[in-house]
Amino acid sequence: MNHRYVSLPVLAVFAAVGIASQARAASFSGTVTLPGGRPAFGVMLSVSNADHTQTQTVYTASDGSYAIVTPYAGSLVLRARLANYDDATTTVDAGRETVSQADLRLEEFADAQGASDALSASAHNAVLPWKRADDRHVFVSQCNYCHQIGNSTTRAPRSHDLWLATINKMEGYLSMVTRAQGIRFASAMEQGFDGKPVKATHDYSPTDELARAKVEEWQIGDGFSFIHDMDVAEDGKFYGTDEGHDKLWVLDPATGGIESFDLPKSDLPRGGLFSGMHLAIGIFTGNHGPHSMAQTKDGRIWITNALSSTLMSFDPATKQFETYAVPGDALYPHTVRVDGNDTVWFTIVASNQIGRFDPKTKQMTVMRLPSNGFFRWVSDMLFPTLTRISSWFPDKVLLLDFSHHRFLGYTVLAFPYGIDVNPKDGSVWYAKLYANRIGRIDPSTLAITEYETPLSGPRRPRFDANGIFWIPSFDEGALMRFDPATAKFESYKVPGVAPGEYETPYALNVYWPTGEVWMAANNSDRILRFSPATKTFRSYPSPTRVTFLRDFSFTKDGRVCSSQSNLPAYAIEGGVPSYLCIDPTGGERDRAALVAAAPPQGPAPAAH
Amino acid sequence: MSSSAIAGTRPTQVRVYSLLLVLSGVFMALLGWSASAYYVPAMCLGLLALLLWSGRGGATFKWVLVANQVAGLVLILALWLGDRIGLGHAKLDVSGVALLVNLLCGGPLAAILGGLMLPGLRSGRRLFTWFSARPA
Numbered sequence: 001m002n003h004r005y006v007s008l009p010v011l012a013v014f015a016a017v018g019i020a021s022q023a024r025a026a027s028f029s030g031t032v033t034l035p036g037g038r039p040a041f042g043v044m045l046s047v048s049n050a051d052h053t054q055t056q057t058v059y060t061a062s063d064g065s066y067a068i069v070t071p072y073a074g075s076l077v078l079r080a081r082l083a084n085y086d087d088a089t090t091t092v093d094a095g096r097e098t099v100s101q102a103d104l105r106l107e108e109f110a111d112a113q114g115a116s117d118a119l120s121a122s123a124h125n126a127v128l129p130w131k132r133a134d135d136r137h138v139f140v141s142q143c144n145y146c147h148q149i150g151n152s153t154t155r156a157p158r159s160h161d162l163w164l165a166t167i168n169k170m171e172g173y174l175s176m177v178t179r180a181q182g183i184r185f186a187s188a189m190e191q192g193f194d195g196k197p198v199k200a201t202h203d204y205s206p207t208d209e210l211a212r213a214k215v216e217e218w219q220i221g222d223g224f225s226f227i228h229d230m231d232v233a234e235d236g237k238f239y240g241t242d243e244g245h246d247k248l249w250v251l252d253p254a255t256g257g258i259e260s261f262d263l264p265k266s267d268l269p270r271g272g273l274f275s276g277m278h279l280a281i282g283i284f285t286g287n288h289g290p291h292s293m294a295q296t297k298d299g300r301i302w303i304t305n306a307l308s309s310t311l312m313s314f315d316p317a318t319k320q321f322e323t324y325a326v327p328g329d330a331l332y333p334h335t336v337r338v339d340g341n342d343t344v345w346f347t348i349v350a351s352n353q354i355g356r357f358d359p360k361t362k363q364m365t366v367m368r369l370p371s372n373g374f375f376r377w378v379s380d381m382l383f384p385t386l387t388r389i390s391s392w393f394p395d396k397v398l399l400l401d402f403s404h405h406r407f408l409g410y411t412v413l414a415f416p417y418g419i420d421v422n423p424k425d426g427s428v429w430y431a432k433l434y435a436n437r438i439g440r441i442d443p444s445t446l447a448i449t450e451y452e453t454p455l456s457g458p459r460r461p462r463f464d465a466n467g468i469f470w471i472p473s474f475d476e477g478a479l480m481r482f483d484p485a486t487a488k489f490e491s492y493k494v495p496g497v498a499p500g501e502y503e504t505p506y507a508l509n510v511y512w513p514t515g516e517v518w519m520a521a522n523n524s525d526r527i528l529r530f531s532p533a534t535k536t537f538r539s540y541p542s543p544t545r546v547t548f549l550r551d552f553s554f555t556k557d558g559r560v561c562s563s564q565s566n567l568p569a570y571a572i573e574g575g576v577p578s579y580l581c582i583d584p585t586g587g588e589r590d591r592a593a594l595v596a597a598a599p600p601q602g603p604a605p606a607a608h
Numbered sequence: 609m610s611s612s613a614i615a616g617t618r619p620t621q622v623r624v625y626s627l628l629l630v631l632s633g634v635f636m637a638l639l640g641w642s643a644s645a646y647y648v649p650a651m652c653l654g655l656l657a658l659l660l661w662s663g664r665g666g667a668t669f670k671w672v673l674v675a676n677q678v679a680g681l682v683l684i685l686a687l688w689l690g691d692r693i694g695l696g697h698a699k700l701d702v703s704g705v706a707l708l709v710n711l712l713c714g715g716p717l718a719a720i721l722g723g724l725m726l727p728g729l730r731s732g733r734r735l736f737t738w739f740s741a742r743p744a
Contacts (some may be wrong), residue, residue, distance in 0.1 A: 179642040328691050329700055381687050385707055388700035398645070402707075406643035 003588070025510070026094035029067040029594050030103040032060050038387045039064025042104055043082040044215075050074035051575070053219045054256060057543040058587040059212040067582045067591040068214070071256075081543065082102040083202040086114060099597060102477025105224045110530075116197035120545070121150030122501040122523040125201040128192035135184055136502075141434075141457055141475045142175045142410055142503045143185065146567045148522060149545045150193075151572035157195040160186050169557035172397040173276025174350075176410035202497040204526060214586025215543055217578045220249045220563075223570030226283055227577045231293040231596060232553040235316055238564050238579050239293055239301055246286025246315060248303070251579055253555075263305070263312065264321050269394065271332065272307030276390025277397055283568055287350070288312070292335045292551065296342040296359060304333035304346050311336075311344065311357055311364070314498045326355055328366050329384035335460060335551075337428075339443065341422040347416040350387070354381045354416060354430060354441065367446060373410045377405065383413070410434055411514070418460030422484065424467030431458035431471055438471065438482065448471050449579065454489045455480055460507035460551065462517075464532075470517050472505035479519060479530055495537060497524045509552035511560065518560045518582075520549040527560075527582060540582055545573040553572045559583045616618035621734050622660055625725055629657035632717035649715030656714060660710040666739025670729045676713035 009599065016429045032043040043060040049072040051424040058068045060080075065575040070076075073096040080088040083108040085151040092100050105115070109115035125144075143149050158166065177185065184253035197299075218238075221227055226244035233239050236252040263286070269275040271378045272287040289307030296302065309331060311324045326333055331350035337346055343358040348366070356365040371377035390399040406414045414435040423426055431453075438458055456474030463471060469482040473491070481490040494503040500523065508519035517530040525547040528541040548566035555561060561581040567575040583589075633653030640647035641678040656672060683706035690699030710719065728735035 026740075037696075331721040384706070385687070385700050385703040389708065392704070401645040402711075403642050403643060407639055 005538075007508075015174050025071050026073050026076060026092075026096060026590070027067070027069045027097065027099040027590075027597075028078060028092070028094075028102050028144060029065070030066040030101045032066065032088070032103070033064055033081075033105045033217045034085070035105070035107055037105075037554075040082055040085075040601050041104070042210055042541070043080050043205060044541060046079045046081065046543045047072060048077050048079075048484070050076065052077070055215075055217045055240065055543060057215040057217075058590060059206065059210045059213060062206075062208065065591075066587075067594040069585070069590040069593055073352065076102070076524070078102050080106060082106055083118075083204055083541070084115070086110070088119070088549060092605075099594060110523065111259075112197035112199070115280065116199070117152065117546075119200055119202065119290060120524045121148035121154070121496070122199050122503070123202065124155045124193070125523070126150075126200070126501045127198055128188045128189055131184060135181065135188070137408065137456075137475060138181055139185060139188075140176060140477075140502060140504060143170070144173060144474075144523065146548075147567075148546055148548055148566060150523075151566075151571060152567075153546075155193040159195055161179055162529065163187075163189045168400075171400050172208075174277065176350060176403075176405045176413070178409050179406055181409070182203045193271030200501070202524075204497055204539045205495075206461065208540055209538055209584070212538060212585050212588040213253050213540060213592060214583045214584070216253070216559075216581045217541070217544065217564075217577045218249060218251055218253070218258075219578045220245075221245070221577050223568065223575050223578050224283055224285070225249075225569050226567055227563045227565055227569075227579075228290070229292045229551040229565075230579050231295070231423055231551065232555050232561055233295055233301060233316065234299060234556065238315070238561065239314075241290035241293060241303060243306065244283045244569075246288045246290060248290065250260060250316075253481045253579075260316070261319060261321075263290060263303075264323060265311070266308050266323075269395075270393075271521045272305050272310055273387060273391065274426075275394050276392070276399065291333065293579075294336045294338040294344065296338050296344070298342070298359075300359070302336055302338065302344045302357075302359075305334045306332045306334065309333060309348075311346065311355065313359070318354065324357065324362065324383055325362060326366060327478065328353075328363060328492050330355065331384050331387060334417060335419050337419050337421055339428065340423075341351075341443075343443070345419055347423070347430055347443075349417055349433075350413070351384055352376070352414045352416060354419070354428070354447075365446075367430075367448075369416055369430075369439065369448065370450060372414055372437065372450075374434070376406055376414050377434065378404065379412045381596055382412070382545070385408075394458075407605050413487060418458070418462075418495055421468070422463050422469070423465060427484075429469055430508065433457060433459055433474070438469065449453045451482070451487060453480060453482075455491055459505070462509050464510040464515050464517075465512040466515070468532075470508055470510055472508050472519055474506060476505055477503035477505060479508070479517065479545075481532070492530065492535060492537075494519075494521065494528060497526070497539075506549065507551050509554065509560070511554055511558070513558070518552050520552070520562070524549045531586075544578070544580075544582070546571050548572075555581065557583075559586075568580070582590065618621050618661075618663075619734055619738060621737055622663070625721065626634055626737075628721055628726050629653050629660065629718075630712075632721065633657060635716060636717065646715070649711050649713075649718065652714040655720055656718065659693065660735075660738075661665075661668040665743035666729070666736070666742075669739065670726070672713050672736050673718065673726055674717050676715075677726070679706045679709035679713060680682065680716070680719045685711060724744060 045059040088104040227240040230240040240249040268287040291306040308416040336346040415433040417433040455473035459474040462473035471480040506520040549562040559581040636650035686703040
């Protein structure tokens, strides 16, 4: 590795090209090559700050070149990462106003184990030997539910009994498998996760568009944080709900400054209404479980508290919280959105309800959704009661001893999950994750109309500006398009990164200016960008292994952001969660800035 | 009276209900393999079948079924009307206790069979006579 420093005159050019905001920046340019010397396309070139709490990444162009402008200084680590090759890293002592050239060469892995360890979870869970065809479907739904399975933490070899114990623990977190499925899953994982190297060649299909992008990551919280959702507020700051610690984490992306605010205490025990489950152990140290956010025009941020069944507001101006109880037997308020009248709508997953709150009158309405069958009706009636019985015996998870999902499966619940507001008519739409339905609520009459989805696992949908409803099919790795005007669905299968591998799109959001859909791809450490015009997906590989993203939010300048939300957070590469933003043209701007600043001259020997 | 003599005079109603109680108990036990709480109604159904078959413990038999019916009724009413009559957070406590009592007394299948058998346990009816003919 060789790097040189650009002289002061070059820095003067920097200022001239109008990158004043990045004037105190360490910048790098160079090329990344493959073992044979060919240019490496689509390489993630990441630079971390000196204390490794922030990272910025650009992607190499088809000629292997890259350019990145960072706000960092000091002893900085540069890392080049590309699927199927070993990482190349180097450390550069960079001043704040320097441009360094760093050429890196990727190498083959030294052994099969190294190659296997670098593969995303999708390669490892693809080899699980399923004896029954429908087992994989349930496995995807219930075992990929809130974390990857197949990453370095979850693929450790275990005996059948240890897998059974692990599955039982996961059931305490509300993974809903039958006992028979649990036994079969334990067998599959005992056989499939045997510690032997897995062979796969991953194709993230780099494009010229990818090389225009830049990724920023800011570490937030600790290894036991569970930052479920992150939202970009009107003040430009990033707000994240830490469901594990009852905290709100606020990042100012302009300065990198982080604040945290503790939610007010409640009288509930640790784990809230779910104290009878395993939720209180390890990850969950609070009793509110802040989950999802939406902002009203007055600036207040509305938070659904899943464990305490409350709705909470946070005023960024006064830093004050207000708590509003969700009445009745509501269990697990989930995704929240605000309509054009500033009415707050949210799903209540475990009791099959929708909540509606008017901040002006402080009137809360909870409406029960159609049960969609006898056994789901039984669940709607009894699930809150069983949860209460469980809470009388903390940590004993008695719910599992009573619930009919243990012999009928997870589909005994409807699980209204994602929710959004149609910009065309103000109607409120939700997706039932387990009942495979979407539904429309008339905001005036509260009349409900439901539609069966062609694919299962509709999770967190969003509307585009034209009133088209975009729905991720988590269980079947696809994107669904629903036109409310015609009640017609179209489906688009998400391409895997290798044959036989599946994808788990959890959530999406639509960037209204372009109509493009940004979607999580939580099994293969990437983010997807779908163009409705060409009906094609583009992949943005994540610089961080074990990327599990939930809600997406956009900044005013067009960055798409989310939170690293794998459970547990300590399984994420680096050991803590982070906020992540993709700037689709940020890499292009960095490249233009450095080109304008005149690139350093002379050859540079490659290093790795 | 010898056991064979009892068997010979055992009314058809007793035979049918005993069989249904046993089958219900077996069904609950199968569910219990997946969700162990169902072993409780399975055992209760087995006990009820034994009492009915032997013709002993008529009072116990009757009051277990009555408790099952009452608990089931309380459960339904609490879930149905609990919010309307202002039970608040107590609603789920009431329904929880009712559910546990119902399961302890045989669960939903015992409730269905109890609805059929309880009329026969009134004075002068066949099941009442069957239990009355034998020592407690």
